[in-house]
Amino acid sequence: MEIKYLIIKNFRNFDNREFSFNRINIIKGPNGKGKTNLLEAIYFLGNGYSHRLIKTEDIVRWGTPFFYIKGEVKRKEGLIDIEISYKDKKIIKINGKKIQKKIELVSKLPMVIFYPSLVDFLFSSPYRRRYFLDREISKFSIHYYFNLVKYINLLKRRNIILKKFQEKGNMWNYLDTIDQEIIKVGIKIINKRREFIEKLNKCITIFTELFDFIDFSVKYNPSLKDIDEFKRRFFKERDRDMERGYTQKGPHRDDFSFILKKHDAKQFASQGERKLIVLLIIFSLWRLLKRDELYPLLLIDEFSAELDNEKIKILSELIERSNGQVFITSLEDIDYIKEKKIISL
Ligand SMILES: Nc1ncnc2c1ncn2[C@@H]1O[C@H](COP(=O)(O)OP(=O)(O)OP(=O)(O)O)[C@@H](O)[C@H]1O
Ligand SMILES: [Mg+2]
Structure with a gap:
């Protein structure tokens, strides 16, 4: 499955934006431009909650009363629309029909995510x-x-x-x-x-x-x-x-x-090794979730930070060889990945 198109309104720092995506997407831009926020919107679309441990109301753009995200998702059986809106309460719709349980959503758009604080999270309690x-x-x-x-x-x-x-x-x-x-x-x-x-x-x-x-x-x-x-x-x-x-x-x-x-x-790994360990777990989950030769979505926030070129190259090749849709945020372009869409923020 693949997200073809995404509309976001009043989500974090975005007021009203539309994005179209390819298979591999690099979300690039300076600090504070909204790279992580865009990744969060994509995660939200597939899970009905944020990957950060926060209250949903914190996502609403400051000074506005609601947020809205809509994604057009290509699946084997055809295109589906997923819509999530929040104004005091969250409403999730698939093809215009309200769903009761978030778990119904997860099977429509399965995904795995890596984000930097996940490393500390997994190395804590x-x-x-x-x-x-x-x-x-x-x-x-x-x-x-x-x-x-x-x-x-x-x-x-x-x-x-x-x-x-x-x-x-x-x-x-x-x-x-x-x-x-x-x-x-x-x-x-x-x-x-x-x-x-x-x-x-x-x-x-x-x-x-x-x-x-x-x-x-x-x-x-x-x-x-x-x-x-x-x-x-x-x-x-x-x-x-x-x-x-x-x-x-x-x-x-x-x-x-x-x-x-x-x-x-926990006691002996270096900073870069810790990141690699968590990335390996995420890549393995990504592979485990594969159904009918189709990978779920892979989301990586801050791909290259803390990794040496050799590791970035190997992971880039893995991404290129797979057939799942990938979203990566990075301060700079990733040269090792050749076929990609760059989304500059
Ligand atoms: N609810 C909100 N309303 C408006 N702006 C917000 C809200 N939540 C966060 N922001 C702003 O969104 C901006 C972008 O944040 P984001 O974390 O996506 O940046 P980034 O591009 O990932 O930066 P970095 O490279 O530093 O990771 C921040 O400046 C933050 O203040
Ligand atoms: Mg960020």
């Missing part, structure tokens, strides 16, 4: 790494998303009971029922995460072979590794949870680490 991976896995499996929601709700109920236990005492039966449920969905989440990381690592290997230095993989560190440990923790070692009044272990405590040259990248 386990919570943020989980947030990122859960969101990505949910793009592949709606069941995973539903299981996650179910797990979180069960966990909340369990924690309430654990707290009440301290006051009231006997609520064993209730806890038994919840724990049986929680183990059932919890193990599905763990298995899916493990399977996903395996697939991701296979893609990462394909890309790392192109780079000479790289011995890189993602490692899954589950808080409970299998069903036996799960049962033991939830049934047999409840006392400790009760003492504390919350559930100490489970998929809500899982983490992922980035292993570079056999060491934890």
